Amino acid sequence: MRVLPRFHYAWVVTAVTFVALLAAASVRAAPGIFITPLEGEFGWDRASISFAVAISLITFGLGGPIGGTLVDRVGPRRALLGGLGVIALGLYLLLSLRDLWQLYLLWGILIGIGTGIASQVTGATVAHRWFRSHRGLVIGAFGAATSAGQLIFVPSMMALTVSDGWRAGLTLMIVACVAVAVPVLLFMRDRPQDVGARPYGEGATVSAAERADDARGTPLATAIRTRDFWLLAGSFFICGYTSNGLVGTHLIPHALEHGFTAVTSATAVGLMGAMNIVGTLASGWLTDRYDNRKLLAAYYGFRALSLALLPLISEVQWLYAFAFLYGLDWIATVPPTANLTATIFGRASLGQLYGWIFFSHMTGAAIAAYAGGYFHTVLGDYHLMFISAAIFGFIAVSLALRIEGTGRMMARPVAELAEPAPV
Template sequence: MTQTTTPPPVGRTSARRPRIHPAWWVAGIAFVTIVGAAAFTAAPGLLVGPLHEEFGWSRGTIGAGITLQLALYGLTAPFAAALMDRFGIRPVVAVALTMITLGSLGTVWMSESWQFVLGWGVLVGGGSGCMALAFGATITTRWFDKRQGLVSGLLTAGGASGQLIFLPVLAVLIGEFGWRAASVTIALVAAVIPFVLLLLRDYPADVGLAPYGASQIVPRPAPATGAALRTVRVLGMAMRTKAFWLLAGAFAICGITTNGLIRTHFVPAAHDHGMATVAAASLLAVIGIFDVAGTIFSGWLTDRFNPVVLLGVYYSLRGISLIFLPMLLAPEVHIPMVFFIVFYGLDWVATVPPTLALCREVWPEDAPIVFGWVLASHQVGAGLVAWVGGVVRDVTGSYDLVWYAAGALCAAAALMSLVVPREPMGQA
């Protein structure tokens, strides 16, 4: 007797069509998970000052731990995408949340810098990478045949905005109760999210439906074996193409100018100019609010316009804004700074939907894994500047040189994006 859980054959449509396609519920659950995961990567930028004051560690030393966190956040993503193909989404995310809980809670009792590197760098970095943008790419690719640009923009906004919106909350906790309160809070958030994951499903076929916008049900594929080998094989295939190096290089600059520079060093840079930490963190939260609109709108544009042109525009505008930033930092928040925050928020990760769209065009069968490797370059770039920015501040006493260099890099990213070839490649 056939079990009721067996999906209908390919070519048949579901007899019962819900008024709201479950793909949107899955996207909503993924959004909540990504926003929660963002809290785990939000804190290090706020810890630079308190850890320097309590333990006497240099900003370069603290930046090294943040560098490792950001790098592992990206390097874990492509393997996580392959592991989700092998074991399913929920087991992979559950292990990741356990790592984050242990890493953040363990730092409460740390006394040496290597313990910070292990807790925040290795455990939190590796765990949060499993719920990075490659997770969103997996959801988008599996559940949506249409509106992929819009959904990728929505999920991207959840991650980037969650990081920034949590900052003022964590800043208040650190100001009132010390940095350890932020570590405990993050551990508690990680323990709650698994309840949300109980509602998540891996494939539309699990509920007897076609992906959103498709007319036919696609059966759940057999578990993919050799996840790690496949991940490396896909990387080797992608590295033989010009498109990969251009996308990865431009996206590395994206990471340099967002997570690595603004998210990590904006608060201490503003504090150098006399601005209160909570006020600076609140400005980052405003970036997060406008990032939601900017990234979703970018997804909408990606469904309608050439993603190569969109990337060129985004990087050009970001570079111009960074060159003006050193002139805007002051003890008080003035109107020009508000303009910068709004402008930068709209552009924060607007680059993700067109980048993911190009990965789907060039590598249609392996897009989530290839995008995971492109994301790895984003985080490696971010991690490098998290460390370099701290060293420049230690040596020169100012962040100005870093802002100007980042603006020049954005110009290079714009040029790289405009020449990305779009011919489809085969499966690895």
């Protein structure tokens, strides 16, 4: 009789992490919905509101290394609970929004840090702790959580905002963050050893090479003196500029100004999220099998082409076509970037180093978010910003192809990172 394989707790941890990242991602998708209502209620101009989004993206990026450090020190369970708690608190306080400085403080700083902690940096560390095989696929699944958040929550938030106001949309996100904190509290575990298990895909014995690979790490001071670190950070800066910052913040306002209805615009974002689930999962599968540098180059080139065509779109079917194609590589860059970071610098320092590379991503996003609002105020449209994003996309192709992708000589066992070398 055939014996069924024993269910591994790593999949429970994966599911819990997925829903936590999904809830946090739904919050990050909100600015595109709330920009126009805030303009109408308070009379603030778009550049001022976009500045709050830019601050939030910077602090979101800072939340990456904070979250990576927290995961390394207190574990992903406490890090995720802390991040979700900060998000829920910031959203609750926003219900009483009256002044612009409150938007900067609450959305810009508090919610930015909270969503940064409950982000892909924590997810990447969870994947590398719990999985010996299929790491790229799991990181892809966590990236898909961002898309699932858009797919599930953006149409609902838009419908509530249209019918009952933007505070109703905020309330939906508060409920989501509190709800997903429950399975994190009950079922999340920090390491396989906490449930008496080995990482998924690990055999009964671990080779010396595998143990050495797990122990490799690179100090931040050493990493920032390497070309590969800055190539990864530079290409991820462009990723943020061309995704969260520009499209994530300004696509819905752009579509509304070009005659598309609120429902059509939100549906396009939902479609983009649905295709990103497909694209990110596929990227994770490809990351485990093919040259990560070439994958990144292909993703950035494809994204640049789609953004170059966006200013020309004026009909519903073409807006949906853009959402379909662009959505395929919205977060597809995450699995190969995280995997390259671990491969080059060592898994022991993945949380910290990928956190700072992620900060570069969100710096690019913050610049694009504010610049989009500023140049819209000056020029009256987003065309210049979309063209600049296409140009940056092609630059990222060159950066990705120049990554060496080895770097094993620079990484050292964790014990060596904490102890001075003998004299």
